[in-house]
Amino acid sequence: MKAPTAMRVWFLVFAVIIFVGIYLTGFSNAHWFLYLPVIGMVFAAVTGICPSQIAINKIFGSKEK
Numbered sequence: 001m002k003a004p005t006a007m008r009v010w011f012l013v014f015a016v017i018i019f020v021g022i023y024l025t026g027f028s029n030a031h032w033f034l035y036l037p038v039i040g041m042v043f044a045a046v047t048g049i050c051p052s053q054i055a056i057n058k059i060f061g062s063k064e065k
Contacts, residue, residue, distance in 0.1 A: 003044060003050055008044065040052060
């Protein structure tokens with residue numbers, strides 16, 4: 001399942017916003033868990049594959065056929 005271009009740009013913009021928040025907080029003050037969404041969103045923006053969306057679809061079932 002590939003994400004459309006608009007969604008990929010949204011992932012990238014949202015990841016940048018979170019990363020700027022981590023930067024402004026200070027890298028030594030931010031918990032390592034905050035980096036996981038950033039990494040996932042950058043991965044989704046670059047590849048078009050969203051791991052969290054795939055996981056949620058497996059847990060709750062997908063309506064796509």
